[in-house]
Amino acid sequence: MPADDLDKTDRAILAALQNDGRMSNARLAETVGLSETPCARRLKRLENDGYIDRYRAVLSRGALGLGVVAFVLVRFAVHDRVVATRFEREVQAIPRILSCHNVSGSADYILQIVARDLDDYGTFMRDELRGLPGVTSVESALSLREVKAYGGLPLS
Incomplete structure (x- = not known):
């Protein structure tokens, strides 16, 4: 429908x-x-009819000790479908990556990532994110304050 x-x-x-x-x-x-x-x-x-995709609980990042939210621009040097598919598969298996979007513009992907603190985030970047297939550069923007969380889809 x-x-x-x-x-x-x-x-x-x-x-x-x-x-x-x-x-x-x-x-x-x-x-x-x-x-x-x-x-x-x-x-x-x-x-x-597929209007309701699923039901879920919205957990508190603060209560779970996840004080850092980062938005990360990921760039590839070579645009190879096989490498992109491997990257996307590995990203889906990493729980701290909340969302991943393949985008147009200067980056290939934008990720939303959570971490306990800046040290935890830095370790994740060094040990996991930079080692994912195809990744040649990353640029982080750290959230200073959440102004609006997921408020649902517009229905008008």
């Missing part, structure tokens, strides 16, 4: 679940102005 086929109620369900993925069906139905059975049917349809 194309996004244009989502009505106001579908969008309200998706918005409510982006704010609280553990919301009970009863509370969700009340929030969007439906009775429970039609709400459950709509929710199941939204899941089956």
